[in-house]
Amino acid sequence: MTTIDDWNEYWKENPNSKVLFTGDDGKTIGDFEKFWSQILPYHTQNLSVIDIACGSGALFQTFGDKAFSRKAGLDCSSDALNSLQKNVPDAEGILNETSVLPKETLIEFDLILSQFGIEYLGTESIKDIPGKMKQGAEFIALCHYNGGHIYSRYKREKEGIETLFAIEAFENALQIAELMNNDTIAYEIRARDYLSHLATLDKKWCAGSLHFVNGIQQLFVAYKQYDHSDILAWIKGFKLQLDIIYRRVTTICDVALSESDVQQITSGQYSDSWTASPFTLKNSSLPVAWNLRFKKK
Numbered sequence: 001m002t003t004i005d006d007w008n009e010y011w012k013e014n015p016n017s018k019v020l021f022t023g024d025d026g027k028t029i030g031d032f033e034k035f036w037s038q039i040l041p042y043h044t045q046n047l048s049v050i051d052i053a054c055g056s057g058a059l060f061q062t063f064g065d066k067a068f069s070r071k072a073g074l075d076c077s078s079d080a081l082n083s084l085q086k087n088v089p090d091a092e093g094i095l096n097e098t099s100v101l102p103k104e105t106l107i108e109f110d111l112i113l114s115q116f117g118i119e120y121l122g123t124e125s126i127k128d129i130p131g132k133m134k135q136g137a138e139f140i141a142l143c144h145y146n147g148g149h150i151y152s153r154y155k156r157e158k159e160g161i162e163t164l165f166a167i168e169a170f171e172n173a174l175q176i177a178e179l180m181n182n183d184t185i186a187y188e189i190r191a192r193d194y195l196s197h198l199a200t201l202d203k204k205w206c207a208g209s210l211h212f213v214n215g216i217q218q219l220f221v222a223y224k225q226y227d228h229s230d231i232l233a234w235i236k237g238f239k240l241q242l243d244i245i246y247r248r249v250t251t252i253c254d255v256a257l258s259e260s261d262v263q264q265i266t267s268g269q270y271s272d273s274w275t276a277s278p279f280t281l282k283n284s285s286l287p288v289a290w291n292l293r294f295k296k297k
């Protein structure tokens with residue numbers, strides 16, 4: 001599971017990340033902007049708004065100059081909130097390091113929003129929101145969809161990394177690299193076998209695992225052009241990086257809401273005022289998110 005330290009690390013390294021706003025081609029996905037611009041009330045200048053699990057403020061940035069009486073972003077990562085301050089200077093940052101949302105904070109807001117964020121706090125936390133809202137307030141969220149478009153992308157990424165772990169790709173690469181200096185013949189035989197093995201699994205590689213496979217191929221083939229210590233450091237560094245990425249993609253897959261999670265969230269005392277529907281991008285067949293909405297009557 002991704003820890004607060006992992007999130008801090010992530011936001012330190014990617015202070016302006018809008019990764020979930022971009023498609024596989026790295027271009028901005030306009031559908032999310034359109035979704036929010038259509039769903040928000042036209043006049044917002046008298047409304048207070050809070051973005052739950054706001055990260056670096058991607059959501060507020062999509063609203064552009066839309067005015068609110070008060071803007072706040074809540075996140076468990078102080079580094080995310082530092083970025084929020086820079087990216088959206090008129091938003092206040094609220095640090096909340098638990099998965100329980102503070103009622104005394106939520107009750108102050110007219111609009112409670114979240115984009116691929118609140119599901120990290122767990123289904124119970126989402127279910128509890130209505131009881132913490134003031135009369136007339138509205139909750140609108142886009143949440144990861146189990147089996148959906150983003151989920152499938154991360155699941156593939158996760159499986160690629162799991163394959164590297166299963167074949168002990170890093171440990172073996174280090175052992176082989178150790179031979180470079182003292183037994184060139186053994187090195188070349190083992191490196192060739194190692195690379196052939198990776199090639200037989202080529203359907204598995206994507207994103208991080210694909211970068212590793214391409215990188216190790218280049219290093220093992222052209223090893224004479226590199227410092228031995230740099231090759232060892234590259235393999236060890238990659239392993240550490242993929243450990244973190246693995247925790248992140250696993251968490252995204254774990255928090256993605258299934259149909260039964262959504263049923264559980266929307267059942268009970270407030271069931272009449274919840275709506276939940278799949279949200280699909282223009283060019284995709286799979287839903288990308290759950291659109292969860294609740295209005296407190």
Ligand SMILES: C[S@@+](CC[C@H](N)C(=O)[O-])C[C@H]1O[C@@H](n2cnc3c(N)ncnc32)[C@H](O)[C@@H]1O
Pocket residue numbers: 007017018019020052053054055056057058059074075076077080096097098099114115116117120121
């Ligand atoms: C995928 S990012 C989404 C950020 C932002 N909503 C966006 O659209 O770019 C998920 C965010 O959830 C935050 N988060 C994870 N667990 C949390 C928790 N228990 N309480 C508050 N924020 C949390 C992380 O720090 C991270 O900023």
